[in-house]
Amino acid sequence: MCLAIPAKIVEFPDGDKTIAVAEVSGVRRRVNVDLLRAGGIEIGDWVLLHVGFAMSKISEEQAVEQMEILTMLDEMTPAMEEVRGYEFAEP
Amino acid sequence: MTIELERPKMRFRDTQIEMAHGAGGKASRRLVEGLIAPHFANPVLAEFADAARLPYGDGSLATTADGFVVKPLQFPGGSIGDLAVNGTLNDLAVSGAKPLALMATFILEAGLDVAVLERELAAMANAAQRIGVPIVGGDTKVVEHGMADGMYVSTFGVGSIDPRVRLDPASVRPGDRVLLSGPIGDHGITILLARGELDLEADLQSDTRCVWPFVSAAIERCAAGIRWMRDPTRGGVATALNELVRGQSYGVALSEDAIPVHDAVRGACELLGLDVLHIANEGQFLAVVSEDVADDALAAIRAVPGGEGAVCIGEIREKPPGQVVGVSGYGGMRAIDMLVGDPLPRIC
Amino acid sequence: MKYVDEYRDPKLIGAVAAEIARIADPARTYRIMEVCGGHTHAIYRYGLADVLPKNIEFVHGPGCPVCVLPTGRVDDGLAIAEHPNVILACFGDMMRVPGTKGTPLEHKARGADIRMVYSPLDALRLAKENPSRHVCFFAIGFETTAPSTALTLLKAKTENVRNFSVFCNHVVVIPPMRAIVDAPEMQIDAFIGPGHVSTVIGTKPYEFIASEYHKPVVVSGFEPLDLMESVLMVLRQLAAGEAKVENQYRRIVADDGNAAALSAMEQTMQLRPHFEWRGLGSIPLSALSIRPEFSAWDAEVQFEVPGVRVADPSAARCGDVLKGVLSPPQCALFGKECTPERPVGALMVSSEGACAAHYRYVHAGQAVEA
Numbered sequence: 001m002c003l004a005i006p007a008k009i010v011e012f013p014d015g016d017k018t019i020a021v022a023e024v025s026g027v028r029r030r031v032n033v034d035l036l037r038a039g040g041i042e043i044g045d046w047v048l049l050h051v052g053f054a055m056s057k058i059s060e061e062q063a064v065e066q067m068e069i070l071t072m073l074d075e076m077t078p079a080m081e082e083v084r085g086y087e088f089a090e091p
Numbered sequence: 092m093t094i095e096l097e098r099p100k101m102r103f104r105d106t107q108i109e110m111a112h113g114a115g116g117k118a119s120r121r122l123v124e125g126l127i128a129p130h131f132a133n134p135v136l137a138e139f140a141d142a143a144r145l146p147y148g149d150g151s152l153a154t155t156a157d158g159f160v161v162k163p164l165q166f167p168g169g170s171i172g173d174l175a176v177n178g179t180l181n182d183l184a185v186s187g188a189k190p191l192a193l194m195a196t197f198i199l200e201a202g203l204d205v206a207v208l209e210r211e212l213a214a215m216a217n218a219a220q221r222i223g224v225p226i227v228g229g230d231t232k233v234v235e236h237g238m239a240d241g242m243y244v245s246t247f248g249v250g251s252i253d254p255r256v257r258l259d260p261a262s263v264r265p266g267d268r269v270l271l272s273g274p275i276g277d278h279g280i281t282i283l284l285a286r287g288e289l290d291l292e293a294d295l296q297s298d299t300r301c302v303w304p305f306v307s308a309a310i311e312r313c314a315a316g317i318r319w320m321r322d323p324t325r326g327g328v329a330t331a332l333n334e335l336v337r338g339q340s341y342g343v344a345l346s347e348d349a350i351p352v353h354d355a356v357r358g359a360c361e362l363l364g365l366d367v368l369h370i371a372n373e374g375q376f377l378a379v380v381s382e383d384v385a386d387d388a389l390a391a392i393r394a395v396p397g398g399e400g401a402v403c404i405g406e407i408r409e410k411p412p413g414q415v416v417g418v419s420g421y422g423g424m425r426a427i428d429m430l431v432g433d434p435l436p437r438i439c
Numbered sequence: 440m441k442y443v444d445e446y447r448d449p450k451l452i453g454a455v456a457a458e459i460a461r462i463a464d465p466a467r468t469y470r471i472m473e474v475c476g477g478h479t480h481a482i483y484r485y486g487l488a489d490v491l492p493k494n495i496e497f498v499h500g501p502g503c504p505v506c507v508l509p510t511g512r513v514d515d516g517l518a519i520a521e522h523p524n525v526i527l528a529c530f531g532d533m534m535r536v537p538g539t540k541g542t543p544l545e546h547k548a549r550g551a552d553i554r555m556v557y558s559p560l561d562a563l564r565l566a567k568e569n570p571s572r573h574v575c576f577f578a579i580g581f582e583t584t585a586p587s588t589a590l591t592l593l594k595a596k597t598e599n600v601r602n603f604s605v606f607c608n609h610v611v612v613i614p615p616m617r618a619i620v621d622a623p624e625m626q627i628d629a630f631i632g633p634g635h636v637s638t639v640i641g642t643k644p645y646e647f648i649a650s651e652y653h654k655p656v657v658v659s660g661f662e663p664l665d666l667m668e669s670v671l672m673v674l675r676q677l678a679a680g681e682a683k684v685e686n687q688y689r690r691i692v693a694d695d696g697n698a699a700a701l702s703a704m705e706q707t708m709q710l711r712p713h714f715e716w717r718g719l720g721s722i723p724l725s726a727l728s729i730r731p732e733f734s735a736w737d738a739e740v741q742f743e744v745p746g747v748r749v750a751d752p753s754a755a756r757c758g759d760v761l762k763g764v765l766s767p768p769q770c771a772l773f774g775k776e777c778t779p780e781r782p783v784g785a786l787m788v789s790s791e792g793a794c795a796a797h798y799r800y801v802h803a804g805q806a807v808e809a
Contacts, residue, residue, distance in 0.1 A: 002438070002439060002475070002477055002580065002581065002583035002584065002633075002635035002636065003364045003437060003438055003439060003477065004583070004635050004638075005361050005362050005443075006440075006441065006442035006443060007362075008441075024358040024359075024361065024362050024440065025354040025355055025357055025358025025361075025440050026293055026294060026354050026355040026358055027291055027292070027293040027355050027358040027359045027362060028291070028292045028293065029290055029291050029292070029362075030290065032560060032587075032590065034590055034699065034703075035586060035590070035697055035699045035700050035703075036699075037699070038698065038699055046441070046442060048635075048638065048691050049362070050438070050583055050584065050587070050635065051438050051530075051557065051558045051559065051584060051587045052557060052558025052559075052560050052561070052587070053558070053586070053587045053590065055583070055586075055635070055638045055639070055697065055700070056638040056691050056692070056693070056697065058442060058690055058691055059689070059690050059691070060690075062689040062690040063442065063445075063690040065689075066668075066689065066690060067445060070451050070454065070455065070664070070668065071451065073451075073454045073455060073458055074450055074451055074453075074454035107545075107548065107549075108548075109544065109545060109548050110544065110548065111544070117780055118780070288554070288555065288556070288557075288561075289557050290557065290561065354440075357440065358440065361440065361443065363531075363557075364531075364790075417486075418486075419447075419449070419485060419486060419663075420447075420449035421449035421452040421453050421456070421490060421663070422449075422453075422486075422489055422490055423452075423485045423486025423487055423489045423490055423663065424486040424489050425483065425484055425485070425486045425800040425801075426799065426800050426801060428799050431779050431780050432535060432544070432780075435531035435532075435534055435535070435555065436530075436531040436555070436557060437530065437531045437532045437789075437790065438530045438531070438532055438557070438580070438584065439476060439477065439503065439504060439505055439530075439532050439579075439580070439789060439790075439791055
C-alpha cells in the first residue's frame with residue numbers, strides 16, 4: 001500500500017537538519033527528516049522515502065546479516081537449475 | 092473499387108474528450124480506431140501504420156502527419172522545434188522511407204515572445220539540415236492569449252519507401268529478434284521533471300534525435316530481414332510492441348534485464364512508481380528482424396555514431412499470442428500491457 | 440540501485456525458491472494472505488507465482504487504501520473541489536478513481552482545479568503560494584502515510600497557514616486484519632505483514648494473530664527476494680507447528696516502530712467510531728479523523744460534504760475478493776465490464792488492487808488461481 005524507496009542523504013541545505021536532500025540513482029529531492037531526528041541523521045545515511053518524508057533509517061548491519069544468511073542458503077542448495085529458466089506450461 | 096473498413100473492434104462510447112485520449116495508450120487507440128478512422132474509412136488508413144503508404148509511379152511514398160503540444164516548450168536536451176522535426180522524420184524512417192521534405196503549421200498564442208518563436212525556427216532548421224531534408228512550406232495561425240500554451244506545431248512529412256524493405260506485421264515469425272536502438276525513458280522523465288510539479292532534480296535530458304541514420308544503416312546491411320519497425324513515442328516500448336502483436340498469432344517475450352535504462356531514469360521511475368516501458372521516447376526505434384540478421388543489424392546500427400547503445404531486448408514467441416511478456420532473470424514472468432492513460436506517479 | 444538490486448538477485452531468488460520447493464509439503468495447499476496492496480502488486484509484477492510451487496497460493500488482503508475508499512467519500516472530495524476557490528490536491532493514485540459523476544481527472548477536464556502532488560507538504564506549499572485560494576489535500580493511506588499528513592497539519596498550525604485543509608481518509612490496518620482472521624469462512628494459514636506500515640507501528644500489533652489465532656505472521660519487504668524469504672519463513676513456521684511474528688524487513692522495520700510518527704498522529708488525529716470500507720462494510724475504530732484542536736484545517740469541518748453512501752453494483756464481488764474467498768477472474772465482471780480503464784469495483788481502480796494487478800500482469804500462460 002505504500003511505495004517507499006531507499007535513498008541516500010547527501011545534503012542539509014538549510015543547515016537545520018529538518019530538510020535534507022536525498023538522492024536515488026542521481027535523482028534528488030528535498031525531503032523532511034523530522035521522523036528520524038530522535039535517532040540522529042547524518043550525510044551518507046540511507047533512509048526509506050515515502051511521500052517526501054524519510055520514514056526509517058536503513059540498517060546496513062541488518063542488511064548485511066540478512067544477505068549473509070541468504071548467500072549461505074544459495075551455497076548449500078543444489079540443483080538450482082530445476083527452478084530456473086521457466087517456459088510457459090502448455091495451456 | 093470501394094473497400095469498407097472492417098467493423099472496428101473498438102467502440103468509442105466516451106461523451107467527452109479527456110487527456111487520456113492524447114496519451115498514446117488504449118484511450119488514444121479507441122479514439123482513432125473507434126471514432127476517427129470509421130469516418131474516413133479507406134484501405135490505406137486501415138493499415139494504421141506510422142506513415143501512410145501511397146503507391147506512386149514505380150514505387151511508394153510514405154506520408155505522415157504529427158502534432159506537438161509539449162509543455163514546457165523548452166527542456167533539457169531540446170525543445171518543441173526539435174521534437175517536431177525529429178518526430179516527423181522518425182515516423183518516415185521507421186516506415187523504411189528516406190525523408191524527402193517536411194512542412195510545418197504553427198498555431199501561435201497571442202503574446203508569445205518572438206524570441207521564443209525564433210529559437211524554435213532555428214531549432215527546426217538545424218534538425219532538418221542535419222538530415223538534409225528541406226522544410227518546404229506550411230501555415231501560421233494566431234489564437235487568443237490563453238490558448239495554445241505558447242505554440243503548437245503540426246507537421247507533415249513525405250518520404251520515398253526503400254523498395255528493398257517490406258515491413259509487415261504478418262511477416263513476423265517466432266524466433267525473430269526485437270532490437271532497441273538505445274536507453275529508454277529519457278524524454279518522458281525529462282519532461283515530467285521539467286514541469287516542476289514533483290520537485291525532482293536530475294541530470295537528464297530528452298533523447299530527441301532523428302533515427303534515420305541508424306535505420307538507413309540497418310537497411311543497407313540487411314533490408315530483407317527487417318520485418319517491422321516503430322518509434323516508441325507516447326505510450327513507450329510497451330504500447331508499440333502491444334500494437335505489433337495485437338490480433339497476431341505470435342507474442343513478444345522481453346528480457347527485463349536486457350532493457351537499457353539510464354540510472355537517473357530508473358531512479359525517477361522507482362521513486363514515482365512508473366513503469367519505464369510506458370514512458371515516451373523521442374530518439375529511439377524498435378525493429379523486429381529475422382534471427383539470422385539480428386547480429387548484423389545491431390553491428391550496422393552500432394557503427395553509426397550515437398548507435399552504440401543498440402541491443403537485442405527480446406524475441407518473438409508463439410505463445411502467448413497477442414501478448415507482450417517480460418521475463419526476469421530468475422524466470423518470473425509478467426504481462427506487459429499497453430498504457431491505459433497518462434502515466435501518473437503513485438504513492439501506494 | 441543500492442538496497443534494491445541486491446533484492447532482485449536471480450541467484451539468491453533461485454536459492455530461496457529451491458529451498459521453498461524442498462520443504463513445501465506436496466500433500467497440502469498453503470494459503471498465505473499478503474495484507475498490503477504493495478505486496479499484491481509486487482507478487483504479480485515480479486511473477487513470483489512462476490517461481491513458487493503451485494500449492495502455495497496468495498490470498499490478496501485489503502491493504503489498498505484507494506481500493507477500500509467508498510465512492511461516497513470520493514464524491515465528498517470532489518464536492519469540495521467544485522468550490523470555485525478551492526484547489527484540490529491529491530496523490531496521482533486518486534486521479535483515476537471514479538466518483539459518481541466521474542474521476543478527478545474528468546472533473547479537472549470540466550474545469551475543477553485539481554492538482555496532483557507527490558507529498559502533502561507540496562499541498563501546503565501550494566497554499567502558501569496561492570494566498571487567495573483554498574488548498575484542500577485529499578489524504579489517503581494507511582499508517583505509512585498518516586504521519587506525513589500529521590506532520591503537515593502540525594506545520595500548518597505552527598506556520599499559521601489559514602487557507603489549507605485536509606480531507607482525511609486515513610485508515611488503520613489492525614481492525615480489518617482482525618475482521619479477516621475472525622471471519623469463519625477464512626481459510627488462511629499465515630500472513631505476510633505490511634512492511635511499510637510496520638515502519639510506523641512496529642511488529643508488536645500483529646502479536647494477537649499469532650497468540651489468539653495461532654497463525655504465523657512475517658513482516659516483509661517489497662522486493663522479490665524479500666517476499667520469497669518471507670514465504671520461506673512462513674513455511675518453516677508451519678512445518679514446525681509454530682505461530683509467531685517475525686520481522687523479515689529488519690533492515691528497515693524496527694520492532695518498536697517509529698515513536699515520532701506515532702506521536703505526530705496522536706497529536707493531530709483520532710479514531711473514528713466506525714468507517715465504511717468499500718467491499719468490507721463498516722469496521723469500528725478503523726479510520727482516522729482530525730482532532731478538534733486542528734478543526735481549522737479539517738476539510739469536513741470547513742466544508743459541507745454530501746456524505747452520501749454509494750453502494751457498489753451488486754455484481755461486483757470486491758468484498759469476496761478482498762476477503763480472499765474469490766480470486767479476481769472468478770468475478771463475472773472481471774476483464775469485461777470491469778477493467779483498469781473502466782473500473783466498476785474498487786479492486787480494479789488502483790494498480791495494486793488485486794483485480795488490477797491480476798489483469799495487468801498475469802499472462803495467458805500462467806495458471807489461473809483456483
